[in-house]
Amino acid sequence: MVLHRAGEALRLEDVPVPEPRPGQVRLQVSACGVCRTDLHVVDGELARPKLPLVPGHQVVGRMEDGRRLGVPWLGWTDGTCRYCLSGRENLCESARFTGYDLDGGYAEWVVADEGYCLPIPDEYDDVQAAPLLCAGLIGYRSLRLAGDPERLGLYGFGSSAHIVVQVARHEGRRVFGFVRPGDEAAAMFALELGCEWAGPSDERAPEELDAAIIFAPVGELVPAALRAVARGGIVVCAGIHMSDIPTFPYELLWEERVIRSVANLTRRDGEEFLALAPRVPVRTEVEEIPLEQANEALERLRSGQIQGAAVLRVD
Numbered sequence: 001m002v003l004h005r006a007g008e009a010l011r012l013e014d015v016p017v018p019e020p021r022p023g024q025v026r027l028q029v030s031a032c033g034v035c036r037t038d039l040h041v042v043d044g045e046l047a048r049p050k051l052p053l054v055p056g057h058q059v060v061g062r063m064e065d066g067r068r069l070g071v072p073w074l075g076w077t078d079g080t081c082r083y084c085l086s087g088r089e090n091l092c093e094s095a096r097f098t099g100y101d102l103d104g105g106y107a108e109w110v111v112a113d114e115g116y117c118l119p120i121p122d123e124y125d126d127v128q129a130a131p132l133l134c135a136g137l138i139g140y141r142s143l144r145l146a147g148d149p150e151r152l153g154l155y156g157f158g159s160s161a162h163i164v165v166q167v168a169r170h171e172g173r174r175v176f177g178f179v180r181p182g183d184e185a186a187a188m189f190a191l192e193l194g195c196e197w198a199g200p201s202d203e204r205a206p207e208e209l210d211a212a213i214i215f216a217p218v219g220e221l222v223p224a225a226l227r228a229v230a231r232g233g234i235v236v237c238a239g240i241h242m243s244d245i246p247t248f249p250y251e252l253l254w255e256e257r258v259i260r261s262v263a264n265l266t267r268r269d270g271e272e273f274l275a276l277a278p279r280v281p282v283r284t285e286v287e288e289i290p291l292e293q294a295n296e297a298l299e300r301l302r303s304g305q306i307q308g309a310a311v312l313r314v315d
């Protein structure tokens, strides 16, 4: 499924099977998770995707010898810039990202640099594993950057939040879920997964929070989350794109409240999270959609109709 121009639908096309270069592996794709970032790429909200492009960066596939690997968003780094050399390859100035700079997993075949592929834990089948590779990974990194909160708020209860709530509960945290106003189904889903409270994002939580993670791409949620956190509280913006943040009084940031973003992932995040996931154990709620219906999957994600994660199935 190929993107030729931002704002257009993906096109189902026959393309040559990609040839791996030295250091790369070729995988036969069996499943690829649909991420909100894919939507931002297709909608033209991110500046510079390669075109034409095969999107998709939560790829599960197999090498010719049957070995199963996952291909995440971080596809390549230079290993030499000041960020790479200080353990922050997620910020590498020359990084290449899967399904953005490099063709991704909305396809039957993908090539990827072997050093950036992640082994998939045996406990998961291909479809269940796919959302771990970005929703899970970025969610995990966001949770680590939220400090050590006793009371954690999650804004936007999509594929990342549905995984993070399980990890946070496993760590003994109390979790409060904020959903799109009027989305009763999402509130129910948040409660089922272990939130002790779930309500619309324009409502106050029943008590102060120690940290909040914003997954929804909605700038208005930043001042809302700052209002919800206690002194010293941390607000983490987990998405790659967000609408403009409205101005707000300095008072909301005062008392050592912190706002920060999360960008990309390191391979270490991947190793840590994929070791932790089966121990929680994280269970992913997945809606399987055939690859050739990728446009429908993106549309359903855009309109908030996916509960948990959407995964494209490649047969």
Ligand SMILES: [Zn+2]
Pocket (backbone or CB within 6 Å): 077, 078, 079, 080, 081, 082, 083, 084, 085, 089, 091, 092, 093, 094, 095
């Ligand atoms: Zn670098």
Ligand SMILES: [Zn+2]
Pocket (backbone or CB within 6 Å): 035, 036, 037, 038, 057, 073, 134, 135
């Ligand atoms: Zn993603």
